[in-house]
Amino acid sequence: MKKIINEYANYMVPFYAPANFVVKKASGSLVWDLRNKKYIDFTAGIAVTNLGHSNKELTSILKKQSGELWHLSNLYINEPSVTLAKKLCQNSFADKVFFCNSGAESIEAAVKIARKFCNSKINKNKNEIVSFSTSFHGRTMLGIALAKAKHLIDGFAPLPKGIKNHPYNDIDNLENIFSDKTAAVILELVQWQSGITKANKKFITKIKQLAKKYNTLIIIDEVQSGIGRTGTFFAYEQFNIKPDILCFAKGISNGFPLGGVLTTNEISKFMTVGSHGTTFGGGPIACSIGSKVVDITSKKSFLNQVRKKEARFLKLLETINAKYNCFKKITSAGLWIGVELNKQSNIEVDDLINQSHNKGLMILKANPTTVRFSPSLIIENELIDDGLKIFEEAIIDLL
Numbered sequence: 490m491k492k493i494i495n496e497y498a499n500y501m502v503p504f505y506a507p508a509n510f511v512v513k514k515a516s517g518s519l520v521w522d523l524r525n526k527k528y529i530d531f532t533a534g535i536a537v538t539n540l541g542h543s544n545k546e547l548t549s550i551l552k553k554q555s556g557e558l559w560h561l562s563n564l565y566i567n568e569p570s571v572t573l574a575k576k577l578c579q580n581s582f583a584d585k586v587f588f589c590n591s592g593a594e595s596i597e598a599a600v601k602i603a604r605k606f607c608n609s610k611i612n613k614n615k616n617e618i619v620s621f622s623t624s625f626h627g628r629t630m631l632g633i634a635l636a637k638a639k640h641l642i643d644g645f646a647p648l649p650k651g652i653k654n655h656p657y658n659d660i661d662n663l664e665n666i667f668s669d670k671t672a673a674v675i676l677e678l679v680q681w682q683s684g685i686t687k688a689n690k691k692f693i694t695k696i697k698q699l700a701k702k703y704n705t706l707i708i709i710d711e712v713q714s715g716i717g718r719t720g721t722f723f724a725y726e727q728f729n730i731k732p733d734i735l736c737f738a739k740g741i742s743n744g745f746p747l748g749g750v751l752t753t754n755e756i757s758k759f760m761t762v763g764s765h766g767t768t769f770g771g772g773p774i775a776c777s778i779g780s781k782v783v784d785i786t787s788k789k790s791f792l793n794q795v796r797k798k799e800a801r802f803l804k805l806l807e808t809i810n811a812k813y814n815c816f817k818k819i820t821s822a823g824l825w826i827g828v829e830l831n832k833q834s835n836i837e838v839d840d841l842i843n844q845s846h847n848k849g850l851m852i853l854k855a856n857p858t859t860v861r862f863s864p865s866l867i868i869e870n871e872l873i874d875d876g877l878k879i880f881e882e883a884i885i886d887l888l
Contacts (some may be wrong), residue, residue: 490523499799507844515542518868520851529876530851536713536863539740540600540782542873547743547778554777561773563766569776576783580722582731585753587760592712592738595748596621596675599734600631602752602760603706609759611704611786619666619705623659626675626710635675638682643683658688660695667699673734675699675708678724684827684859685820693730706733711815712748713825716740717786720796720823740866743782747775769868770792786866795823795866798873802826804860805877817858826862827855836887844883850876 493511507866510522514812518541520528533539540547550557554569554736561567574586587602589595600618603709607615619685620635627633634648636705641647644736657680667674676698680686700707709732714724718740727737733756738748749770785791815834820827830836845852855861864873 494525508851509842510846517541517543517673520867520870526849528849529872529879531862531864531876532851533562533863533865534744535739536718537739538744539716539718539866540743541784541865542744543659544743546779548779550775551745554774558773560769560865562768563771567771567773567776569773569780570771571777573620573780574768575739575785576780576787577749577751580783580787581735581751582725582753583735584754585752585757586749587752587757587765588747588749588776589738589767590694590746590770591748592631592710592736593632593641594767594770595627595633595712595736595738595750596632596710598750599710599766600673601710601765602734602750603708604754605764606706606756606759607672613671614653615670615704617668617670617672618652619671620654621676622654623657623680623686624675624677624681625680626677626708627712651844657686658692660691661697661754664699666819667703667705669703671703671705673708675710677710677714678728678730679714679719679822679825679854680823681713681827681861683811684818684829684861685822685825685829685856687820687822690729693728697730703777708732708734708736709738712736712738713863714822716782717792717795718825718863718883720792720799722787722792722823740786742775742779745775745778747772747779752858763781789867798866798868799823799826800872801870801873802877805874809877809881809884812881813884813888815888824862824864824866824868828862829859832858834884834888838885840887841883844886845880848879848880848883850883852880 490511512520513523514521518530520530522727529658577586604616624636626635632648634652637654655663656664659881678688711723711726715737735751741747815831816828817831818829838860842852853861
């Protein structure tokens with residue numbers, strides 16, 4: 490294992506600081522390293538393997554589809570992509586779908602679609618995008634320009650123009666950055682950079698009012714919050730807001746690369762042949778897997794279980810906090826949970842993650858004071874209990 494870790498350092502561009510173990514295999518919500526040490530996974534590939542690792546039903550679909558049709562350019566129609574597009578439209582506000590490969594690509598496509606619509610239907614000067622602080626829209630040049638966070642943009646200037654940023658959940662002076670030039674406003678209804686932060690009602694109401702007043706499209710980024718993660722198929726269903734354009738990725742194909750954009754007939758008709766495209770997006774393997782994922786995760790009974798598991802997490806975390814008073818705040822949106830540490834505990838997030846790894850639990854860092862859980866949506870109650878026991882033991886060791 491040490492040899493592979495050293496070779497990783499030798500040959501990989503150092504964009505990441507990975508854990509000090511090498512994963513060999515995974516099943517459900519369990520992971521094993523090269524030494525056969527077992528870990529409970531509270532990360533699910535950062536909200537990706539929503540139906541667990543090596544899901545047998547999805548693996549069977551992958552094997553079948555790969556034997557029939559592996560890849561086909563978008564100059565030709567493949568049936569799995571049409572089937573998945575229809576299911577996504579039937580389970581959302583949308584009429585049309587564009588498939589790509591990732592969340593970052595879906596953000597790029599969404600902004601292009603919004604600008605093209607405004608350019609074609611309204612006027613060529615209507616091209617500005619309003620975004621919000623503490624957001625995350627990927628690591629492309631556009632994505633970091635939208636987030637406008639120092640740790641994301643350092644060293645990468647100049648950034649794309651035409652973007653105005655405003656504090657999240659703050660309605661004061663919000664109208665000052667809207668104008669007749671505003672093509673779209675883009676936001677996450679649930680942010681994770683500062684834990685798990687939901688858009689509040691006043692903020693949503695103000696955005697809707699301003700979008701209507703200035704004839705502005707609403708882009709909802711559901712790259713992480715979609716496909717059942719928050720307890721509804723898409724998070725927007727909980728916020729009394731209807732997007733004009735929605736971005737999705739992460740959980741749609743359970744780890745097989747796939748992302749996309751949902752929108753309406755009225756908006757999509759201005760995207761003409763050749764105005765955008767993709768080589769791999771909407772491939773038959775990814776879409777055949779995605780089709781089954783939608784079948785499962787869109788069921789009310791499945792989503793009810795997500796909310797029940799959320800309640801279980803919160804109850805057990807509150808019990809831990811009652812013992813040690815080590816959490817400042819616990820926030821959640823379905824099986825997307827943030828735990829902010831008290832300063833008085835003197836526990837460092839990186840130390841807590843490392844100690845959890847040492848004891849057999851995989852968790853995520855949200856920011857310097859907050860850890861984050863995004864387990865599979867089918868994680869067993871027993872593994873929730875066992876994982877939080879490990880989490881508690883790691884806390885005890887660091888107090």
